[in-house]
Amino acid sequence: MMNPLPLRREPISSEAPHNATTCAKGILDQLQLAVWIFDIDQGRVVWANAKALEIWAAASLEELCARNMAADMSPAVERRLRQYQADFVASAATFTEMWTLYPKGTPRPMRVRFSGVQLSDGRMGMLCEGSEELGLQPETIRSADALLHTQLMISMHDVSGRTLYSNPSARGSFAENYVDFSSRFVRRSDFRRLLKALEAEGEVSHIVKVRTSHGSRWHEITARACRDPVSGVPSILVSETDVSELKEAEAVASSQAHHDPLTGLPNRLALRSLFERLAERNERSGRGLALLFIDLDQFKAINDTLGHDQGDALLMEVSRRLLCLKEAGDAVVRLGGDEFLFLASTRKKSPKRIERLAGQILKSLAAPVEGACRPMNVTPSIGIALYPDHARDIHSLMRYADLAMYSVKANGRNQFRFYDDGLRSQREHELEMISDLREALRSDQFVVFYQPRYSVQENRIVGVEALIRWRHPEHGLVAPGHFIPVAESSGLIGQIGEYVLREALRQNAEWRKQGIELEMSVNVSLRQLRSPDFPRLVSKILRQYGCPPASLELELTETALFEDDAVIHANLKALRTEGVRIAIDDFGTGYSNLARLSEVSVDCIKLDRSLIQDFARNRPILRMVIAMCKFMEVTIVAEGVETRDMAAWTAEHGCHELQGYYFSKPVPACEILPLLDQTFSTAADQMSATYVI
Incomplete structure (x- = not known):
């Protein structure tokens, strides 16, 4: 290492030296250049010539050496001195920079040349050669000081990427391996993109991932094409800000949003x-x-x-x-x-x-x-x-x-x-039907028909089932099988079901005023049963028309009954407590699980029409199902009875009530009264068995 002072390799102090040293000191003291040696590790001046004592406003060398300059040293200055020290150890580096000294608090701008000097104990110190910069504009002084203290990373590079200058913040952020500007970029394509934009626009700002002394970080780099003020060669002036925390916050926000x-x-x-x-x-x-x-x-x-x-x-x-x-x-x-x-x-x-x-x-x-x-x-x-x-x-x-x-x-x-493509046309048809159903609800296009239930023991009609029909303005009378599934899937079934319930109970009340007491059966959908308010709605409509709860029977499918749904079961319990009868429709082809049936209380079971209409072949199954129903002590209704034989066989084997085209197809309310006086044999003579529901 260079040692610019002709001093012994002993601790530098202010004690009386020998004659040669005294002569050298005399020469140095006559220089108008301020020269001092600074111990970076201790933060103290260890030697200074007369001009340096004047610059530092020190009465003596002893007084200057006693000052602890590390006590009020800013972190930026400390980092810069440590960078100098590392460079002095690595090579015979020298630096000339504008610094502002503060002897006893008074600012003194100086141009200082820094070089390394080995102290007597082998540690690396710093030789400082300073000359006062008189007449500098305040902006110049402040800008030099700002470059030293700012956290903004400022650097200058030639167009090949070689680094010409780095302020302390930039030096601290980039290890020696990344002294070449292009090597900082994690993706080389980002560097090429920056150069291309610089060539086209002269100034560019990109957020890129770079390699730093602290690992990979996100930096916002603003680069401007310029010339090196020393050599005049084309250069790139770069300012960088670490935006990693912002990028991480954005990544977290993006992750949360996505x-x-x-x-x-x-x-x-x-x-x-x-x-x-x-x-x-x-x-x-x-x-x-x-x-x-x-x-x-x-x-x-x-x-x-x-x-x-x-x-x-x-x-x-x-x-x-x-x-x-x-x-x-x-x-x-x-x-x-x-x-x-x-x-x-x-x-x-x-x-x-x-x-x-x-x-x-x-x-x-x-x-x-x-x-x-x-x-x-x-x-x-x-x-x-x-x-x-x-x-x-x-x-x-x-x-x-x-x-x-x-x-x-x-x-x-x-x-x-x-x-498949068929689904699209089917869906388009369903959407059109949904629109028509909404219009039907607004325009009162629905009507309720009634199909009688015949009591075997009393030999007369004892009840009716309410069945909805749609008087479509273009297609005429539409059976429920064509629109109920769409109403179910679209959510309109609740409004339609409520309409049927209101109309059926209104009609029942009207018959009761005429002295005609018939049990009214109304089908209920799963969606209705899943509504916690359904029991209250039923109770409200019963009170509105003055109908006894026992006159109403709600029909639901086996599937609905066996749903593992606490709301459905709570609703059924509330309805039966109210006095409303519960019937299972289409029984015998679904779950038909006696153990499950025993868990719920029902009043009536209606045998599925498919079993009845093919009764000749289904006799063993029918006998078993009827026996099961008898065991439960419920009313047994045979649906789909279309011939005398069907009627005779089901009546003989224990069905309490019969329902089907053999007695009557579903008819408007005005056609029910003439049927009430007919007996079994009269109905058999008059009704055809060829209707299809």
């Missing part, structure tokens, strides 16, 4: 980019992509009965099970509520993997989920659309998969179906 907070799955906002990425990857590999639209059946009932905490627990378990089925190249998305998407890679023109996957999803989600109070059960309905076979954009695929899922819902749920 992920479902409950399950952690990507959400609807993330779907588009996720789909495009998977589709592009599969296109390159010659593979296709399937979109499985998964909707949980009867999930609302869990939220309504067990609470949203249990519903959330179920959704988290569903997402976990779906993730367990995910393979490389797949993705699971939660759209919201109880709707999920499964994006699955597949071979083009070969849906075998998708069929297998759909079956696995059905099986996995059907397994009970342990809840806080009791196990929870849901089943999925799955609609499937294929990319690129059915569509190439995510919105069309979702629409087509939704149509397929909608078809599954309409056909019993807990299944999967692939989209």
Whole structure:
């Protein structure tokens, strides 16, 4: 290391030196250049010539050496001195910079040349040679000081990337390995992009990832084309700010915005980019992509009965099970509520993997989920659309998969179906019908017909079943089988069901005023039964028309009765407590589980018409079902009785009431009264057995 002073390699002090040293000191003291040696580690001056003592406003060398300059040294100055020290150790480096000294608090701007000097104990100190800069503009002084203290990283580089200058903040941020500007960039393409923009615009600002002494960081780099004020060569002036915390906050915010907070799955906002990425990857590999639209059946009932905490627990378990089925190249998305998407890679023109996957999803989600109070059960309905076979954009695929899922819902749920073109025209027809149904409700286009129920023991009509018809302005009288499924799926069934209930009880009240007492049967949908307010609605309408609760019988299917739904069971209990009768419709072809039947109280069981109409072949089954009903001590009604033989056989084998075209088809209310006086044999002579309902 250079040692510019002809001093002994002993501690530099102010003690009396020998003659040669005294001579050298005398020469140095005569210089108009201030010279002093600074111990960077101790933060003290260890030697100074006379001009330096004057600059530092020190009465003596001893007084100057006693000053602890580290006590009020700013962090920026300390970092800069440590950078100098490291460079002095590494090489014979020198630096000339504008500094402002503060002897006893008075600012003195100086141009100082710094070089390394080895102290007597082997540590690296710093030789300082300073000359006062008189007449400098305040802006010049302040700008030099700002460059020293600012946290902004300022550097200058030639067009090849070689670093010409770095302020302390820049020096501290970039290790020696990254002294070349281009080597800072994590992606070389970012450097090339910056140079190209500089060439075109002269100034550019980019946020890029760079390598620093603290690892990879995000910096906002502002670069401007300029010339080096020393050599005049074309250069790049760079200022940088660390924006890593901002980028991390943005990443967290983006992640939160694009992920479902409950399950952690990507959400609807993330779907588009996720789909495009998977589709592009599969296109390159010659593979296709399937979109499985998964909707949980009867999930609302869990939220309504067990609470949203249990519903959330179920959704988290569903997402976990779906993730367990995910393979490389797949993705699971939660759209919201109880709707999920499964994006699955597949071979083009070969849906075998998708069929297998759909079956696995059905099986996995059907397994009970342990809840806080009791196990929870849901089943999925799955609609499937294929990319690129059915569509190439995510919105069309979702629409087509939704149509397929909608078809599954309409056909019993807990299944999967692939989209086909027929579904689109079917859906368009359904949408048109939904619009017509809304208009029908507004325009009072619905009417109620009544079909008699004949008592075998009393040999007369004892009740009627209310059956809705739609007087369509273009298509005439429309049977319920054509529009009730659409009303169910669209949610209009609640309004239609309430209309039938009101009209039936209004008519019953009118007959009662005429002295005619008939039991009124009204069909009830699952959607109505799932409404917590349904019992109150029934009670309100009964009171409105003054009908005894026992005169009303609500018919529901076996499926509805055996739903694992606490709201349904609570509603049925409340209705029976009110005095309303409960009947099971279409019994004998569904669950027909005696153990389950014993858990619920019903008043009437109506045998399914398909069993009755083929009674010759179904006699063993009918005998068993009738025996089961007798065991339960309920009223047994045979539906679909169309011939004398059907009537005779069902009456002989224990059915209490008979209903069907043999007695009467459904008719308007005005046609019921003439039927009340007819006996069994009269009805048999007059009615045809060839009607089709």
